[in-house]
Amino acid sequence: MASALRQKFFTTKARRKDTTFLSALCVFVVQAKTGGLFSATCTRVIRCLPHQWLAHFARFLVYQWRQGFTVLLMTSLVWLFSAWAIAQSPPDAQPGVPVIFDGQTVLVVRDPFLSSSLEQRAERISANLLNLAENNAIGLDTLRTSEAENATLIHAEDLLLTTVSDRDAKLAGQNRQTLAKEYLESIRRVVGEYREQRSLSAITRSVVIAVLSTIALIVGWIILSNLATRLYRWLDQQRNQRIPSVRIQNLELISSNQLSDILLGLTGFVRVFLNLTLLYIYLSFIFGLFPQTRVFSHTMSGHLKNALNASLTAVLNYIPNLVAIGLIIAFAYFCLRFLRLIFTGISRQVFSIPGFYPEWAEPTYRLLTYLVFALSAAIIFPYLPGSSSPSFQAVSLFLGALVSLGATAAVSNIVAGFILVYTRAFRVGDRVSIADAVGIVEEKMLLVTRIRTFENVLVTIPNASLLNSNITNYSALLRDSQAPLMLPATISLGYEVPWRKVHETLIAAALATPDVLSDPPPFVLQTALNDFYISYELKVFICKPEDTPLICSALHQNIQDKCNQAGIEICSPHYSALRDGNHSTIPAQYLPKDYQAPGFHVQ
Template sequence: MRSRAREWLVIGGSLLWSMLIWAADPLPSDAPAPAAQTPVELKVANRSIMVFRASLLGETPEFRVKRAKAVITEALDSTDDLSVSIDPIQSSYLVLLGSKRAFIVTPKDVDELEYGSVQQAAEGAANKLHQVVGETQEARSVRFIVQALIGCAVATALYLGLLWGIYFIRRKMLKALPEIMTRHPHALKVGETEVVDVHYFYPLIRRLLWMLRWVLVLLLSYEWLGFVLSRFPYTRPWGESLNSYLLNVTGYLFEGIIGAIPGLGIALAIFFIARGGVSFSQRLLKRMAAPGTLSWLNHETLQPTTRLTSLAIWLFALAMAYPYLPGAGTDAFKGLSVLIGLMISLGASSVVGQAAAGLILTYTRTLRPGEFVRIGEHEGTVTELGMFTTRIRTGLGEVLTIPNSMITSTVTKNYSRAVQGAGYVVDTTVTIGYDTPWRQVEGLLLEAAKRTPGILEIPPAQVFQIALSDFYPEYRLVAQAIPTQARPRAELLTMLHANIQDVFNEYGVQIMSPHYMFDPLQAKRVPKEQWFAAPAQHRNDT
């Protein structure tokens, strides 16, 4: 009879609340919308039950939470039946704790993205309340608390044992690592060079072991803390949140890896195809560089053409594979792409200009390695013709690095291009007064060239009168040097200048050029009988 009366009491109370809710819920069409309420969370015994978002019968969400807490606390302290159930009332649901109404779930309290419907929200709140009831009974059980303490003690002992095992294994590995590394490094060699250097490899392995040790320690500590917190009713929500967070992170990483495999496979396939295209283009360009095939492609332009073709293929492959790379659609990846593009755009003006100048020098064949050139005020032998800079070695042993854009914007003299065979041109200029026969000066300069070791006799040296100045004519001696001799151009010019001085002194010819401040007493001319003074060769010149 008593249970029957309780059922009738619950039904009557439910009908009464249905009438009240029906009377209070509908609003006239012209009534102003109620003000937005601040959501308040109902939490009992450290566990979240429900979030109230709307007022009900004039009660704010905060007051509804206080009222629900009072009812649930009073019911938990009693010894009556603590079964949890729900009862529909119009569009709302009553959550009953035994025969008492714990709280009401209305449609305005439900977040559709979180629960989906009012019934699902009420069932979820009832399940959580039922869990609170069970945890309250467990917290009042001495046997359960003792079992939880024993489980925590066992877990702590296992945790400490695993920590000791980690430190013990690391210490043993660090002790045995030097012996293993000194025993097996000779197995990995490229030619006579060892791939693994013990002096640098040991600190790397030691740091990796240190990192692995702390990762394992943190993981074990995380799991131990989650297990201990889950043993007690009040801290169980914290332990469950720790475990669920770790599982969510692990699942997220696993799903990301599995989801990235198809795109990564497509990207790898594109890169393998690009690698095959690079190999095919290299072989094709090598065959096209054969003599008589293409005029612009030879052994000098083959290497830069191959590099440019390979670069173009790889850039195209990267552009094709970019959408399939893992994380290509994330904001971080997009920001990194924008940063790289900005850096390239800011520095592209000078880089692209230098690269374009290098291509111009390569394909116009302005310079070649081994040629003796003069670039502006610098002269020397070209040792390296790169994409951005060119290196030349001067006669004084200096190595000059000149930007390619500077070479294309200035006059370049090539002393090796117009010679017969391999070699370079040597020239020097002297000024002798008009009172010295020009034939004699020519003979003296040719004699000095003949005495200089390293000056090629065939083709023979030549003397040119390049200017007739106010006080003297200018003579230029042009000869070809022998490149096979290990003698820099500066040393060769030094020997040539020394021989010029010796020859002019032997024949009593003054090298110092005259500069007149007033007219001389006697005209500075050469009589005809002195036109062929030694060592001038007699010719029928008039």
């Protein structure tokens, strides 16, 4: 069986493909023949052993030896038959020098054959073919092959074109007569085409086609010009109508007029590109009509084909990078969606994290968004085209250094803005006092904070300056702890006015003021006993810090009214001590009807 299989294998053309099958089959046969005899012998020996455990151990050793022998035998047979099949396979065709005639490859020279080099033999064959093609007296039906000693001659009448030797056939991996027949048919075809393309009828037909192509080119240019003119007119009419401005919230990035001008410029560029494309196709086609200029057509077509192939190859090779970039962007997108869901729940107090305040949710989400963008850009960067080129890296380093040097203040403001958020210094809507600015926080931005004063003046303060300034917040305790804001009002009165009466009057004035709380109740402090007067400070509680100026004004009005009603004269103590004979400063409607100005004191 093994000999029959070996004979069948040797007679098969595809020896290399059947090597693995034959090796495996031979291993099976050998194992079947030797393995059975070996197993029978070992079984008889094992049965004679005196102890059961010794028999089990012997069976284990025999099994392991048989497995190792099988693997070794199989590996050796596979290696031997593979080497034999490669040695018996016919040699591959060797590369050579092509014989080019009229822009076409006629045959390939692989042996110099009485020439100094392959190139010289190829040039001699090309010259012979040119002589045959130019000599119309020699018909194509005279092309023949003739056998010589160890060579086949290809000729037309007495004109020898080329010779096919045994070495040519061996290097080509074919039979000599078969190779000579292929060369003969190729020569007949290219010489026939050469003569046909240079005939009078072919030249006349090419001239007519060239004229028609020129007319078609002119018509195409006219059509493109008319279409471009109409498109120009339509785009100009759509200014501020169908062409909107490009905005980000209230910031106008590109106006409608600017966008219209951009579209007009883009239309002009497309028009010029299409005109040049038509001209390129026209020239390539016209040059290809005539044999004398066909080389220019092939060159132009080759350049275009190479450019398209290079572009298509680059696009196809870049598809895995595009897929990787898409996956990274998709992962970053879903990460942001997940983070948005989490921090929206925190800001709406759907759930809470101990030690994490709801107002931190939005800035933390923005900070993590920047971090996700930065990490995604860093991961995507190696997948960008040209990212590994030294010029691209140099430009990236230059831009990075430029941004680092020029954005120092901006970065400090951004960092200060986030620090202010996490220190909970203030929130939008709080009444604060920062340096000389007192007002309501109107807007907290990445770089600056805007404060609207009570005079409706918008003050813009850089975040870095805020970080280095004392910030007084009048709304924080009211918002966080429901503790009302304490508002002071100071008044100075002479010693002749009883202080208990002053306390009652000031408290009554406080309770008569709108937006002043009765719980906790207002109270009065005597802050100083001066030479001529006593300083009283009224403390009231309010829940509207943003209306502080209006509440203070109303409180001062009520203090004046209540003091006048109680007969308490509010004036300078120095004036009261030196005003002998002068009228009281209390308005007349609050004075008794029998009031008279005091006289002068003479001592």
